[in-house]
Amino acid sequence: MSWARDKSWLIKVGLASCGIAAGGRKVYDAFSTQFGDRGLDVKLKQTGCMGMCYNEVLVEVSSPEKERIFYGKVTPEKVERIINEHIIGGKPVTEWVIPDEEINSFLAKQTRIVLRNCGIIDPESIDDYLAADGYQAIDKILRSMSPQEVISEVTNSGLRGRGGAGFPTGIKWGFARKSANRQKYIICNADEGDPGAFMDRSVLESDPHSVIEGILIAGYAVGASEGYIYVRAEYPLAIQRLEIAIAQSREAGFIGESILGYNFDFDIKIRQGAGAFVCGEETALIMSIEGRRGMPRFRPPFPAQSGLWGKPTTINNVETLANVPWIILHGADAYNTYGTEKSKGTKVFALAGKVARGGLIEVPMGITLREIVFNIGGGTSTGLEFKAIQIGGPSGGVIPASLADTRVDYESVTETGAIMGSGGLIVMDETSCMLDIAKFFLNFTQAESCGKCTFCRVGTLRMLEILQRITEGNGKEGDIELLEELAQNVKRASLCGLGQTAPNPVLTTVKYFRDEYEAHIYEKKCPAKKCPALITYEIIPEKCPGCGLCTKYCPTGAISGEKKKPYVIDNEKCIRCGLCMKVCRLDAVSVY
Amino acid sequence: MVIEASTREKPSFAVIDAIVHKHNVEAGAVIPVLQEIQETYGYVPPVAIQRIAENMNVPASEVFGIVTFYAQFRLQPLGKNLIKVCHGTACHLCGTETVAERLSQVTGAREGETSQDGMFTVERVACLGCCSLAPCIMVNGETYGRLTPEAIDKIVNEIRKKEAKEIPAPVG
Structure with missing residues (x-):
């Protein structure tokens, strides 16, 4: 807890999933070995996601005078020089330092409330969280606020559900509070299934205690005594850090019976999602915790009246809950200074x-x-x-x-x-094909549809087939209109959010990039040069030195030629995978 | 996730029963039970479905329905190394297709398959959440990012080298 006042060097290595994937553990071990071997008195810490994922592995070096320097793309090989020149010699290795201007422009427009501790504290240390005002908010409400006051504070902050739908959190809590039932549940939805999204994973890996504290506050507000965190099994590190955090929190007396000596009991369990996108929908998620196929059901009754095991249940997303302790500590007015009239924070x-x-x-x-x-x-x-x-x-x-x-x-x-x-x-x-993107997402939702509603199950498949046809060069007049009509029907005739929103990627690409659809249908051309059936790869003879590297990678043996003479691609055999273009070091492969 | 040794183990009722009893104290435990069964054997053996159903007093059809509903569960044994190929949006844009093509060439297993030599199972996953390092794959629980076809060769070669050093694995 007292490291901030220590008079020694401090090194932090970003060890969230992306940091580890980039080789962060090896960098951490390299520092650790060097310090051990050379008997240097340097504090080495792991931390979570620092945000600048493009620069992973990230290392922060703070001098005893608290001057902080960030190194980007650090490898184990770079560690020795950083130690020698920076820590021993006192001069940062400037060529590896991330320039201040870059950090400033990355951070200037940002405001960190949810991510307040991410990349700063050690996610596996409750002491670090406590030193950063952790568990102060739960202490404050137990000491001085009634559940109704907590709900009012959150309502006044203007916080809306961050899982996507944007329903006001305070109002949601109010509904569950009003339900007259002694057994109520809080569920933290950490089933982050959107491909291309890693917000919740990063928060759970970097600051799990803030989410736990948010759950406790929600529990107190609605009158629940039990909470579940439903987290994707695909996030092993997030699960591991949550388990550590829950154990620490229990030991410190923040989870369990008579929390902090007050008349408030609360227990938290983790449930691992088994890989179904539809379980992000709240009624499907409840089914999954109950041990069934995660299929959404009709609402009402809403979970606030009848949710898990038929009891009143409040479901909040990870990010929503991570906001809550900050709002309690700093007040609703501090929170709603950020944002617009209807979207705060x-x-x-x-x-x-x-x-x-x-x-x-x-x-x-x-x-x-x-x-x-x-x-x-x-x-x-x-x-x-x-x-x-x-x-x-x-x-x-x-x-x-x-x-x-x-x-x-x-x-x-x-x-x-x-x-x-x-x-x-x-x-x-400009190299991204909008039809390819629409097809990509539709392929995803089509596969993830639980199959309950006919339009979501079959309608999305028909839409996908039309898109496939268009991108294969067999589109015909009327296809765009047919897509639009089907899209409207899928939206109208689906029970849950998955089906109601599944056509959005198609509808928006048709709306803004209709010309690209027309180029595929009428000219049989893919303007972004992405759709395999509509493109041709060719080797530019003037640029090809005949090294033969591409032939090693071509999966169908479509490239032939003599060493040191330009190679040629046989279009009949070519499957347009693009491997040759990717491996050619002289840009001798072109696509048209 | 190291499952290699146990994949060759025959499913036993004693092990399955112990797993069921461990979780069956709370309601809705079928999914956690199946998850631990899979962690133990690398897949959900059909014999386990029947046994779980009897032990937990749920129809076997319902347990089977859960297994097939959730993407996590597999009904076939795994190869010695499990490779998950990320097909998230960022990876898709940054060239997963070419990386996946190379991977299936060098491992001998296309997505959803296990290679003939039993060395690799290649799976397609929706998103590993390492979007800034796209394209990426996960090998035995460890994520590799910023991949190129050349990097795939290196990763697969290293696994093969490591496997060759160990005691020769029984075939099949």
Whole structure:
């Protein structure tokens, strides 16, 4: 707890999933071995996601004078020089340091409330969380606030559900509070299933205690005594850190009976999701915890009246709950200074795709998409023109570059035809085919449809077949209209959010990129050069030195030629996988 | 996740019963039971479905329905190494297709298959959540990011080398 006052060097290595995937553990071990071997008095800590995922592995070096320097893309090989020159020599290795301007432009437009501790504290240390005002909010409400006052505070903050639908959290809690039943439940929805989204995973891996504290506060407010965290089995590290945090919290007396000596009992259990996207929908999630197939049911009754085991249940998303302790500690008025009239506070986004600086970001509501892509994200990673941004995952839509000044709040995003969703933001450049994206998401929702509603089960499949036909060069007049008609029917005739939003990616791409659909149908061309049936790969003889590397990778043996002479691709055999283009070091393969 | 040794173990009623009893204290335990069965054997053996149904007093058809509903459960044994290929949005945009193509060439298993030599099972997953490192795959629980076809060769070669060093595995 007292490290902040220590007079020694402090090294932090970002060890959330992406840091580890980039080799973070090896970097951490390299530091550890060096310090051990050389007997250096340096504090080495693991921390969670620092946000700048594009620079993983990230290492923060703080001098005894508290001067902080960030190194990006650190490898175990770089460790020795950092120790020698920076820690022993006192001079940072400037060529590996992330420049201040870069950090500033990445952070300038951000406001960190949910991510307040991410990348700062050790997620496996309750002492670190306590030192960062952790569990102060639960202490405050037990000491001085009635459940009704807690609900009013959260209602006044304007916090809305961050899972996507944006329902006001305080009002949701109020419904459950009013239900006259002695047994009530809180469920934390951590079944983050959107492909391209990692907000909840990062929060759970980097600051699990803040979510636990949020659950406790929700439990106190609605009068529940038991909580479940429903987390994807695909997130092993998040589960592991949650288990550690729950054990620590229990030992410290924040979970259990008579919490902090007050008349409040609460217990938290983890349930692992078994890989069904539809379980993000609350009634399906409840079915899954009850040990059944996760199929949504008709509402009402809403879970607030009859949820888990038929008891009143409040379901909140990870990000929503992580906001709560901050709101209690700093007050509703501090929170609602951020944001727009109807969307208060901040939103966490997972910025990815063809963006130069992808990562985990938190921005005040009301910021424009342009500011996110260019100020924070630094534009496209390829240097090619920014074409569109996909928001909200499979339930969301594609917003074109021409609407980049759209403000990020629930109402403005919905107006474009997309939805805010849980926070996936995928940047696309001119090489991204909009039909391919629509097909990609529809393929996903089609496979994940639970099959209960006919239009969601069969309608999405028919839509997918039409898209497949168009991208294979067999589109015909009337296909676009047919897609639109089917889309409306799927939306209307589906019970849950999955089916009601599944056509959004198709509808938004048709709305903003109709010309691209027409090019596929009438000219049999894919303008982004992505759809295999409509493109041809060719080796440019002038550029090909005949090294033969591409032949090693070609899966169908379609490339032939003599060493040191230009090779040729046999179009009959070529399956358009693009491996040759990817491995060629001289850009001798072109596509048209 | 290291499952290799246990995949060759024959499912036993004693082990299945112990798992059921461990979880069956609370309602709705079928899914946690199946998850632990799979962790033990690498898959859900058909014999376990029947046994769980009898022990927990639920129709076998319902247990089977749960197994087939959730993507996590498999009914076939795993190869020695499990490779999950991420098909998330970011990975899709950044070229998973080419990486996956190369992977199936060098492992001999297409997505959803186990290679003939039993060395690799390749699975397609919706998203590993490492979008900033796209395209990525997970090998035996460890994630590899920023992949290229060349990097795939390296990863697979390293596994093969490691396997060759160990005691020769029985075939099949």
